[in-house]
Amino acid sequence: MTARRLLFGGDYNPEQWDEDTWREDIRLMQEARVTTVTLGVFAWGFLEVDDDVWEWDWFDHVIGMLSHAGIGIALATPTAAPPTWLHRRHPEIIPVDRQGVRFHQGGRLGWCASHPVWHGYSTRVARRLGERYGRHPAVEMWHVGNEFGGGNRHCYCEESSTAFRAWLRARYGTIDALNRAWGTAVWGLRYRDFDDVIAPLASESGQSPSLLLAFDRFSSDALLAQYRRERGTLRDAGVRTPITTNLMLTVGGSVADYVDWVPELDVVAIDHYTQAADPHRERELAFVASRARGLDRSKPWLLMEHAPSAVNWQSRNRPKEPGEMTRHSIQHIAHGSDGALFFQWRASPSGVEQYHSGLVPHAGTRTRQWGEVVALGGILERISETAGSLVTPSAVAVVADIPAKWAWEEGQKPLNGYPLERAGRRWHEALAARGLVPDVVSPTADLSGYRLLVVPGMYAVDDDAADRIAGAAAAGATIVVGHLSGIVDAENRVRTGGYPGAFRTLLGVFGEELHPLLDGERMALASGAVAADWAERLRAVDADVIDTYRGGPLDGLPAVTRRRVGAGSAWYISADLDAGLGDLVDAVVADAGVRADVPVVPGVEAVRRERDGATWLFLVNHGGTDATVDATGVELVHGQEVRTSLTVAAGGVAVIRETAAAAR
Structure with missing residues (x-):
C-alpha cells in the first residue's frame, strides 16, 4: 500500500437500508473521517437477482455517492454469500459434513471449493464486477470473498474426494509412496490405488492422523485455489489495483496455511476478534498482530475487520469497555497495520448478526460509542504520517x-x-x-x-x-x-x-x-x-x-x-x-544478549515503527493508572512537545514522532 494515510472505516452493507439512510451514512462517514468502506461482501443476490440477470443501478448509485464524498472503496467479490436462487438450482455446491449429510441453504459460505459448478458461477460474478468497476477511481482495492474457510473449511462430497485424490497423486506420485508416508499397515488400511482414497468421512473409530492432516492441507490448498480463480478473473477483467482477502489469524493458527497465501496477496489483510472472557485480551491481540506482521515483514499489513464493541457469537457477548476500541485499533497499527477497519459500519436490526456491533450502533449517534468512533477517526487522521512505515526489526x-x-x-x-x-x-x-x-x-x-x-x-x-x-x-x-x-x-x-x-x-x-x-x-x-x-x-x-x-x-x-x-x-x-x-x-x-528495544513501563505496551530514518513510538496504556514513559519528540494524538518524558493516561494512547536521539 503506497498511500500515506491510515485507512479507517469498515464493511458497508447499503442493501440493508433505504436511500435516505445512505445519505445519512455518507454524512456520518464524513463526520467520523472515514477513509474506506468494504462494499458488496454479501450483495450477490442484489446484483445478480436471477441466473445471469443483473441489477446494477442501485450499486452504481452507492458507488457514485461514496466517490463524490471522497470515500475509498474496497470492492468485494460477493462469493461469501451465494444467492438463494443459486442454491435452489444447484444444491450440489453446498458442502457435505463428515457424516455425509449435505447442508442446506440459509447460511453463508455455502459452497464447496472443489465443485466445478461453483467455479463457474463464482468466477462469472467476479468477472462482471471487474469489467464494470475495475477502472473506477473510487475503487482503491479489491477484497476477494470473505473469511475463506470460516464456515466451509472442509467439504466431504464426491467432488471433494475426486479433487483430494488428484491432490494426493501430485503430492506422492505413487500409491506405494502414500502407503509408506502414512504407515497404512496399521489396522491393515493399505490402499491398492488412489481411487481407494476418499475424503475422511466419519467412521466408527479414530482415523489415521496422516490421512486427516493430508486432508487439512488439501482443504487449505482448495480454498487458496478458489481465491486464485477469483483474483485471476479480476486481473483478466482489467483490475490493476491491489487485491487481497481477509485472513483469519488466531494465536493457534487458522483454517488455512496462510504462509502459502502470502505470495498471492498484494497486501496481507486479517480479521481479528478478541474474546470478551479473556482478561488479557490485549496480549492475545498483540500476538496475532505480530503473526500478521511476520507473514510479510517487507511491507505494512492491514486490519480488515475487528469489532467496535460486542460480537454476537460468543457465549456472553459483553461490550468493549470505554476506550478499548481505540486501544485495540492503535495496538494493531503499532504492530504494523496501515489502518483499522471494522465489521460493520451500521449495526443491523435483523439477520444472524443483528447483535454484532457497528460503528453506528442501534441506539444511534447520541451514544458513548459513536463519540469514540468520531474521536478515533480524528486520531488516525492526526497520526496518518505513520502510514507506510514498518515495525522496527526485532532480534x-x-x-x-x-x-x-x-x-x-x-x-x-x-x-x-x-x-x-x-x-x-x-x-x-x-x-x-x-x-x-x-x-x-x-x-x-x-x-x-x-x-x-x-x-x-x-x-x-x-x-x-x-x-x-x-x-x-x-x-x-x-x-x-x-x-x-x-x-x-x-x-x-x-x-x-x-x-x-x-x-x-x-x-x-x-x-x-x-x-x-x-x-x-x-x-x-x-x-x-x-x-x-x-x-x-x-x-x-x-x-x-x-x-x-x-x-x-x-x-x-x-x-x-x-x-x-x-x-x-x-x-x-x-x-x-x-x-x-x-x-x-x-x-x-x-x-x-538481547536488550529492550522500547521503554519498559508496567502496563504500557510500546512499539516503534520507522520509515526513511524517521521513527514513531506507539504507547498504549492498558493499566488502570497513569504511566510516565521516557521519550522526546512530538506527541501526535494530542499535539504536544515531549521534552524528556510523557505521561500516558490510564487506558490512553500516544504516538510520538521521535527525535533522532530518542530512537537510538
Whole structure:
C-alpha cells in the first residue's frame, strides 16, 4: 500500500437500508473521517437477482455517492454469500459434513471449493464486477470473498474426494509412496490405488492422523485455489489495483496455511476478534498482530475487520469497555497495520448478526460509542504520517506453524484437548513485557536476523525446517525449543529413536517417555518453578542440566537443559511451566544478549515503527493508572512537545514522532 494515510472505516452493507439512510451514512462517514468502506461482501443476490440477470443501478448509485464524498472503496467479490436462487438450482455446491449429510441453504459460505459448478458461477460474478468497476477511481482495492474457510473449511462430497485424490497423486506420485508416508499397515488400511482414497468421512473409530492432516492441507490448498480463480478473473477483467482477502489469524493458527497465501496477496489483510472472557485480551491481540506482521515483514499489513464493541457469537457477548476500541485499533497499527477497519459500519436490526456491533450502533449517534468512533477517526487522521512505515526489526521471534497445530489436533494424543498454542502466547507476552517486541514467524521465514528464536509446541516439523533452526543456532542464535516440539514428521508420523524427534541432536537430549499430568496435578522443579499438564522423562546426553524435576516419578531428572551449538546455544524446556516461566525467560534473554528495544513501563505496551530514518513510538496504556514513559519528540494524538518524558493516561494512547536521539 503506497498511500500515506491510515485507512479507517469498515464493511458497508447499503442493501440493508433505504436511500435516505445512505445519505445519512455518507454524512456520518464524513463526520467520523472515514477513509474506506468494504462494499458488496454479501450483495450477490442484489446484483445478480436471477441466473445471469443483473441489477446494477442501485450499486452504481452507492458507488457514485461514496466517490463524490471522497470515500475509498474496497470492492468485494460477493462469493461469501451465494444467492438463494443459486442454491435452489444447484444444491450440489453446498458442502457435505463428515457424516455425509449435505447442508442446506440459509447460511453463508455455502459452497464447496472443489465443485466445478461453483467455479463457474463464482468466477462469472467476479468477472462482471471487474469489467464494470475495475477502472473506477473510487475503487482503491479489491477484497476477494470473505473469511475463506470460516464456515466451509472442509467439504466431504464426491467432488471433494475426486479433487483430494488428484491432490494426493501430485503430492506422492505413487500409491506405494502414500502407503509408506502414512504407515497404512496399521489396522491393515493399505490402499491398492488412489481411487481407494476418499475424503475422511466419519467412521466408527479414530482415523489415521496422516490421512486427516493430508486432508487439512488439501482443504487449505482448495480454498487458496478458489481465491486464485477469483483474483485471476479480476486481473483478466482489467483490475490493476491491489487485491487481497481477509485472513483469519488466531494465536493457534487458522483454517488455512496462510504462509502459502502470502505470495498471492498484494497486501496481507486479517480479521481479528478478541474474546470478551479473556482478561488479557490485549496480549492475545498483540500476538496475532505480530503473526500478521511476520507473514510479510517487507511491507505494512492491514486490519480488515475487528469489532467496535460486542460480537454476537460468543457465549456472553459483553461490550468493549470505554476506550478499548481505540486501544485495540492503535495496538494493531503499532504492530504494523496501515489502518483499522471494522465489521460493520451500521449495526443491523435483523439477520444472524443483528447483535454484532457497528460503528453506528442501534441506539444511534447520541451514544458513548459513536463519540469514540468520531474521536478515533480524528486520531488516525492526526497520526496518518505513520502510514507506510514498518515495525522496527526485532532480534527476537517466536516460531509458529499452522500445520503443526493441525497435526496435534488430528488423531488421538497423549493429552487430548490440550491447547498446544498456549506456550507461544506465554512466551510472546513475557518477551514483550521485557521490551523486546518479538515477531511471530513461520519456520520457512528467513531466520538469519534473529538472535533469540523460541520454538514452542512445533509438534510436526519437516527435516528442512529442523535443519534451518539448527543452522540458526550454529550461526550464533539462542534457540529455545519447548515441549511437544519435533515429535512427528510432516506426515504426522512419530519420529522414532527418542523424543523430541527432529530436535534431539540439536538439543543433546534423549526423551524416553512423554509424561502428561492428570487434571489438576502439579510437578515441582528444583528452581521453584511448577509444571502443569505436561512433563517428560528425559536424559541429558550432550547438554548441561539447568533445572530438574523434584519429587514424584521424575525426581532428579532433567527438566530444562542447555547445549552450546557453534556460536549459539540450544535450550530445551520439557515441562509446561505454570509458574516460574519469568525467571527462565530472563536466563534465556541474558544468554542471547538481547536488550529492550522500547521503554519498559508496567502496563504500557510500546512499539516503534520507522520509515526513511524517521521513527514513531506507539504507547498504549492498558493499566488502570497513569504511566510516565521516557521519550522526546512530538506527541501526535494530542499535539504536544515531549521534552524528556510523557505521561500516558490510564487506558490512553500516544504516538510520538521521535527525535533522532530518542530512537537510538
